[in-house]
Amino acid sequence: MNCKEIKHLITDYHDNNLDQTTKILVEEHIENCLTCTQIYQEFIHLIDIINQVQEELPDKDLELNFENILAKEKLAFKTSKSTVLKPKSKVLRSMLQVAATILLMISCYLLGNYKDNVSKAKEIATLKQEKTEMQTIATLSLMENESASKRLQAVSYAKAITKPDSKILKVLIIKMNNDKYTNVRLAAANALAKFAENTKVRQALVKALETEENANMQIELIQILVDIEEKRAIPTMKKLLQNTETPTYVKDQINSELKQII
Amino acid sequence: MENLTDEELMGLIVGGNLDMMRHLFQRYNIKIYNFCIQMTKDKDLSKDITQEVFYKVLKHRETYRQNKFSSWIYAIARNLCKDYYKISNKTKRLDDKGLKYTSEINETRSEPLANIRQLNIALNQLNDSDRELIVMGKYQGLKYHEIAEITNSTLGAVKTKMHRAMHKLKDYYFLKTKHHEL
Ligand SMILES: [Zn+2]
Numbered sequence: 001m002n003c004k005e006i007k008h009l010i011t012d013y014h015d016n017n018l019d020q021t022t023k024i025l026v027e028e029h030i031e032n033c034l035t036c037t038q039i040y041q042e043f044i045h046l047i048d049i050i051n052q053v054q055e056e057l058p059d060k061d062l063e064l065n066f067e068n069i070l071a072k073e074k075l076a077f078k079t080s081k082s083t084v085l086k087p088k089s090k091v092l093r094s095m096l097q098v099a100a101t102i103l104l105m106i107s108c109y110l111l112g113n114y115k116d117n118v119s120k121a122k123e124i125a126t127l128k129q130e131k132t133e134m135q136t137i138a139t140l141s142l143m144e145n146e147s148a149s150k151r152l153q154a155v156s157y158a159k160a161i162t163k164p165d166s167k168i169l170k171v172l173i174i175k176m177n178n179d180k181y182t183n184v185r186l187a188a189a190n191a192l193a194k195f196a197e198n199t200k201v202r203q204a205l206v207k208a209l210e211t212e213e214n215a216n217m218q219i220e221l222i223q224i225l226v227d228i229e230e231k232r233a234i235p236t237m238k239k240l241l242q243n244t245e246t247p248t249y250v251k252d253q254i255n256s257e258l259k260q261i262i
Numbered sequence: 263m264e265n266l267t268d269e270e271l272m273g274l275i276v277g278g279n280l281d282m283m284r285h286l287f288q289r290y291n292i293k294i295y296n297f298c299i300q301m302t303k304d305k306d307l308s309k310d311i312t313q314e315v316f317y318k319v320l321k322h323r324e325t326y327r328q329n330k331f332s333s334w335i336y337a338i339a340r341n342l343c344k345d346y347y348k349i350s351n352k353t354k355r356l357d358d359k360g361l362k363y364t365s366e367i368n369e370t371r372s373e374p375l376a377n378i379r380q381l382n383i384a385l386n387q388l389n390d391s392d393r394e395l396i397v398m399g400k401y402q403g404l405k406y407h408e409i410a411e412i413t414n415s416t417l418g419a420v421k422t423k424m425h426r427a428m429h430k431l432k433d434y435y436f437l438k439t440k441h442h443e444l
Contacts, residue, residue: 007429008425011424011425011428011429012421012425039432042432042435042436043428043432046381046428046431046432046435047400049377049378049380049381049435050381050400050401052377052378053378053381053401055292055296056295056296056299056305057292058291058292058295058308058309058312059309061309062291062295062309062312062313063287063291065313066287066291066313066316069313069316069317069320070280070281070283070284070320073280073320073321074280074281077278077280182322182325183322183324183325186325215414216325216327219327244416245414245416247329247411247414248411249327249329249411
């Protein structure tokens with residue numbers, strides 16, 4: 001071994017990171033070479049100094065502030081849990097709607113304006129459609145809100161729409177690809193997964209994985225594409241496996257998921 | 263709870279037991295705080311960033327995936343420090359504030375630590391990515407594979423860069439202006 005090679009190995013030698021044979025070779029060289037002995041001794045000194053650097057202790061208010069944050073988050077979590085119970089109020093609302101409809105029917109009947117069943121059904125359908133339109137408009141405007149949590153909310157509204165129109169799907173795709181916050185992007189991807197029977201949505205999901213650089217998003221997209229059994233994503237996944245930049249845990253995910261769709 | 267791994271604690275937190283976050287705070291707050299100090303040379307800022315790190319861990323707990331918790335939390339801290347650099351590079355670079363903070367930090371210590379001061383000066387001469395590698399590997403004691411995960415790099419690349427960075431640091435420390443080609 002020459003001095004140049006030793007130089008490459010000397011930090012690993014110091015950290016005891018070498019296999020036995022290499023270790024002995026380095027050791028022998030250092031013992032017989034003045035230059036490398038000096039370099040080695042400098043490393044010992046340098047690392048000794050680094051180890052003398054004492055940890056700084058933060059003021060107590062770091063912990064106090066943390067407790068504050070934790071308390072707030074716990075409160076927010078509780079409230080969000082109680083909104084999970086919303087179906088109750090939804091049932092109540094639809095009951096009220098039914099009651100209102102009945103009341104309307106009775107009054108119409110009393111007024112002698114009772115319509116036949118067909119037109120009544122039409123009326124309800126129109127009402128339903130109007131409701132979806134309202135939902136769509138509200139969702140679209142909220143989607144552009146500056147606050148990330150509002151945008152997250154919008155994504156969850158969009159997901160709740162049974163038959164979203166192309167505008168909603170388009171904006172979800174944009175959010176999945178471009179939102180500043182990974183959380184919003186993840187949520188948008190998950191919402192789109194629900195509408196994967198739409199060919200444009202499928203295409204967008206396939207394309208998203210091709211260009212995605214964020215590991216969290218990659219993992220989510222892989223999961224979704226496997227769930228919807230999208231075979232067109234296979235080449236991209238294989239490419240990711242070959243890319244040295246892809247984090248190991250993403251590769252692990254691909255390896256375990258890929259089996260399911262091949 | 264002391265026996266649970268970071269990842270197990272995180273699992274409980276994601277499951278809704280937010281109080282478990284206290285244990286992770288105890289395990290990591292000093293480490294993260296010191297990491298930020300080494301990265302930013304600013305104690306007050308480091309306190310703010312550390313706080314922000316734990317806020318993010320709590321807020322984004324749902325996005326935590328099964329990889330190592332320590333890599334995840336360091337990656338968050340690293341990104342926040344980097345954001346700070348982006349801002350500060352525009353305004354502070356020229357007045358060499360970094361070095362001033364360094365000596366300030368040392369003077370609050372009791373021992374006469376000329377060596378450490380010299381080490382800090384050497385460390386400050388490194389570029390951001392070399393310095394961050396040394397801080398993670400040698401100050402924080404993170405393993406190569408953890409650093410690779412945090413910096414989204416490969417094990418081989420981290421090893422090579424770390425060797426180069428250590429040689430540079432050594433040469434700066436021993437005031438060798440010219441360092442040999444690696
Ligand atoms: Zn030699």
